[in-house]
Amino acid sequence: MKPFLKIIKYQLQDLIRGKWILLYALLFFVLTDGLFRFGNDGSKVVLSLMNITLFIIPLVSIVFGSMFFYSSREFIELLLAQPIGRGSLYRGMYVGLATPLSLAFVAGVGIPFIYNTYHTGAFGGIFIILLVSGVTLTFVFTALSYYISVKNEERVKGVGLTILIWLFFAVIYDGIVLALIFMFSEYPLDKASIAVTLLNPIDLARIMMLLMVDVSALLGYTGAVFKQFFGSPLGLVVAVSALIIWMIIPVWLGLRSFAKKDL
Amino acid sequence: MIKISKLDKKFGKLTVLRELDMEIETGKITAIIGHNGSGKTTLIKCLLGLDKPTSGLISINGFQLNGDWSYRDNIGYMPQLARFPENLTAREVLRMIKDLRGFNGNMEDELVAFFNMDGEMKKPIRTLSGGTRQKVSAIIALMFNPDLLILDEPTAGLDPISSSLLKDRLIHEKEAGKTIIITSHIMSELEELADNLVYLLDGRIIFTGTIEEIIKRSGEKNLERAVAYLMTENGA
C-alpha cells in the first residue's frame, strides 16, 4: 500500500471513532428525517436540504478542517521525522478528512431519505445530484481549510480566516453579484452570470441543483440561458471542470506551501 | 558522524541559527543545551529535515541533506511534546508508524515490556496520561533500532521510574554503538548520560567539548556549576 493510502486508512480509523464525525452525521440525519416528518414530499425535502447543504457543508468543512489540521501539528511533526514524503502525508491527510466528512453527510442524509422514499423510488436523480454537490463542496472547502492552515502559523488567526473565507463565498460574494447585476442592468448579463457562477463553488453547486430540480423555468431568460449552457455537454464539462479546479488549486497551493514549510 | 557547516536558519527577520559549525561523534551521546529560544529545537528540526536551513550544509553519515527523506530511515526521534491521533490505541499508533515505515521487525514488544506499558497498549490515546504518551513516543523512537537517536527533552514529562528506565536504555543503546543527540535542562541527567556537550546561545555555539573537559576547564565540581561558570564567563 502506498504511504498516502496508509495515512488515509489510519486517519479514517481515528476520525470515525471520534465524536465529531458522528455528531455531524447525526445533524444531517435529524434534519433530513425531521423534514420528512413535517410532512414534506421528497422534492420539497431536497430543496430544503439544498439550502442546508449549501450552508453547513462549506462552513463545517472549512472550520473543522483547519481545527483538525492545527490539532494534528505535533503528530505531523512526528510523522515527518519518519521516512515519509511531505506530499504523501498532505494528500493522505486531505483525503483522509474529506472522505469521512463526505461519508457522514451521505449517510446522514441518505439513510432517512432512502427509508422515506424507497417505496416510491422517486427523486432519485435529484437526490444523487444533492449528494454529489455535497461531497464536492466538502472536498473543495477541506482543501481551502488545509491551505489556510498551512499558510498561517497561528491557530486563532487561521481558524478566523477560514470563517471569513466561508462568509465570503456563502454570503458576501452573492451580495457583490447582486450589486453588479444592478450596476450593469443595461447590459446583457447572461454570459457574465455564468462566469460569475463558475467562480464560486457554492453558487455553482446551487445553480446545478436548481437546474436539476427544474426550477429553471422560474429563472426566466437567464434561467433558459443557464439551462442551455449547463444542459449541454460542453456546459457540463465546464461546470465539472470548474468544480475540479476548485479542488485542485487549493490542494496544489497547499502542497506547495507544505513542502516548503518549517514545522 | 554528523557534520554541520555554516548553518544559518532565519524565520522571517528572526535569525535563530547563525553560521553554526559542529560535528557530532558517532557512538557518543551529545547533549545540546541552552535557554529557551537559543535554537536547540530548530537545530534538531534541521537535522530531521522538518525545518529547511536558510543556508549551510548538514551531512549525516556522509549523506548530504537535500530534501530527500530516505535518510530518516536511520533516525529515531522523540519530540518534546508527543501527540497522537486521539481515538487510536497506543498499539495502533505503533502499528501505524511501523506500517508507514514499512518496517517488519519486532522490537516494540520488548520495549513495551521494558517501559511497563503492557497494560496501556489497548487504551485509546486520549485516555492516557502525558507521561504515558511520552513513553509511547520513546518506544516509537527506539523500536526501529536506528543508528541515530534524537531526543528533545525526553525526560521532561516522565515520572522518576520511567525517567531512569529511559536513561538506562539510552546508555544501553550507546554501548550498542548508537549515536544519540539529546536536549535537556537537567544538568545532573546530562552529566550521567552525555559524552559531549554543545552550549547554544542566540543560535551560536558558545562552548563545546566533552563533559570532563568542561568540568575540568571550569574547575567546578559538577556539570551544573561548570556550565553556570562558563555561562557567566561568556557573558550569557
Next chain:
Amino acid sequence: MRTVFTALVLFSLIGVGSVSGRDIHVGEDRAYSTLRSALDSAQDGDTVYVHEGVFAEGNIVIEKSLTLIGKGWPILDGKGEGEILTVKAGFFSIEGFDFRNSGTSFIHDNAAVKFDGVRKGQIIRNRFKNNYFAIYLANTSQCVVAGNEIISNLETETLSGNGIHLWYCKQVTVQDNNIEGQRDGIYLEFVEDSEVFNNTAKLNHRYGLHFMFSDRNRYWNNTFTNNGAGVAVMYSRNVEMWANTFEYNWGDASYGLLLKDIYDSSIHQNLFEQNTIGMLNDGCVRMEIKNNRFINNGWAVKIMANSNDNTFSFNDFIGNTFDVATNSRHNFNLFDRNYWSKYRGYDLDKNGVGDVPFHPVKLFSVLVEKNEPALILLRSLFVNLLDLAEEYIPLMTPEMLVDQKPLMSRVQ
C-alpha cells in the same frame, strides 16, 4: 351521468328536428356509397346514417338542416387538404365520426367541422385526429359541443390550429371535451353568454383556454394541464371561473391563468399547482378571488400596478417560491384572511387568525421584478438573509400590500 345527459340533449334535439325526416344510409352495400351523393339527395330534417368505412371526399359543404350519425366510427379523411365538413344551415347535428387530417394552411382556418351561422346545432362524441383546426364555430348560437376527443400530433404551434374555436358565438355550451396537442385547446373570441365546463386541455402548444373580448361567460370544472403557456383570459367582463384546475404550466413565461384587462369577474375554488406563474393580474379591476389554492408555484400571484380593487380572501398559499410579486410600491388591492404557508406569526388568542400581519411580497421578489437576472441568486443564503432583514426593516417592499388577518390553518 354524462352520457345520460348528452343522450337527453340529443333526444330532444332529434325529436324536434326529425319529425318528418327520412333515414338515409351511407356505406358499402348501402343506398349511397359516398357521403356526398347521400347529402346531395337529402332534404332538411333527414337523418343520415354513415356506416363504417373511410370517406375521403374533399371539402363537403352542407346547407341543409340534417342529423348526421356515424355508426362504427366512419372515418372522414381530409388527406391534409382544405376543410372536411363546412356547415351553413339552421339546425345541424353530427355525432360519432372520426375526423382526420384537415389541411394545414396559413391562409384559411381549415377545420374538420366548421359551423358557419348555425343556430341550434350540436357536435357530440366525435373523434378528431391530426386536424389543423378540429371544431370551428363562427357566427353560431345555441350550440352544444360535447364529449369530443381531439388530439393532434403536429409538432409545432404554427402547424396546428385550435381544438375548439368559437368566433362571434352566443349561448354555446362546450362540455366534456378532451383536447390535446393543438395550438389553443379552446379558443373564444367575441363569444357571449356561453358555458365551458368539464373539459380537459393538456399539452397544447399555446394556451389550454384562450379567451378574448368575451363577456358574460362562465367556465368551471375544467382541467388545464401542461399547456405551453397555460390559460389566458383577456379583455372581458363578467367572467365567472370556478373549480378549475390549472397545473403544470411550467416553462419560461408560462401561466396557470393569465388575466389581462378583466373587469368584474370572479375566481373561486380553483386549484393552481406547479405553474411558473399561478395567476397574473394585469389590468384587472374589481375581481373577487376567493377560496382558491395556490400550491408549489414559482410565483403564486403576480399583480401589476395597473390592477386595483381586487380582493383576495380565504385562499391557501402553500409552498410557492414567491407568494405575491408586484411591480409597484403601492397597492390598491385587498388581501384578507388568506392562509400563507410562509407565515411565521403566532395566534395567542387562539381565534385562528394570526396576531401579526403578513407581508407576502419579499424583498427578493421586488429585486427580481426590477432586474430579472437577479434570479440567479434564488435560494442563496445571501437572499435569505436579505429577506429576513427586510421583514424587520422594510425599505423596498410595498408596506400596504399586507394581509392583516392571516389565517393559521388551511382553508380548503
